[in-house]
Amino acid sequence: MTDDKIEIVELKARPALAVKAIAKSLSIPKVMGDAYQKIKSRIDDQNLAGDETDMPFCIYCNLDWGIFDEKGLVATFKMLFTRRWYLELGIPTARPAQESAGLLSIETPTGRHIKAIHMGPYMKVDEAYSRIRGYAAAHGHDLKNYSIEIYTNDPTTVAKKNIRTEVYAPIA
DSSP states (O other): OEEEEEEEEEEOOOEEEEEEEEEEGGGHHHHHHHHHHHHHHHHHHTTOOOOTTOOOEEEEESOOGGGGGOOSHHHHHIIIIIOEEEEEEEEEOSSOOOOBTTBEEEEOOOEEEEEEEEESOGGGTHHHHHHHHHHHHHTTOOBOSOEEEEEOSOTTTSOGGGOEEEEEEEBO
16 A cells, blocks of 8 residues: 655754664665664663654665666566665664764755655555656656655554555655
8 A cells, every 4th residue: 555645845954873784685674673773772871862753764875766677586586685785774863972883973864855655564665666756757856876764653563554654765
């Protein structure tokens, strides 16, 4: 299930605590879980929690938008087993944090982004990316080489059909 609404939004910089990682597709859930646990612990230790809207995010860096054009069994195999993703996993904080032990104090990306909402299992989030790419092409927008996903609820506490992911693609 998807929310077909696409919109252009202006993102403002926010302080965040983050971890950089490189992961293959099948290992991303574990990498994310470990990173968010480490970040959350540091946020709690340093009393950096913002409000309940400060949800975990992932910035997919060095993104080649052309990978979403590849279809078929070989493309799926490559995506799942050989593709390496460069990630910045983070959680916004109330104020800048001290860096330590692999944790980075960053600001979230800014500027105009195309936003789509994906409702449902994460394995189908590519539907939101397809809608973003279609919107960008139809409106003459080029996209920068990263995307942001914000995970607005906890997939361990809601039904798969209710998992909500906000996907942002920066306009070049």
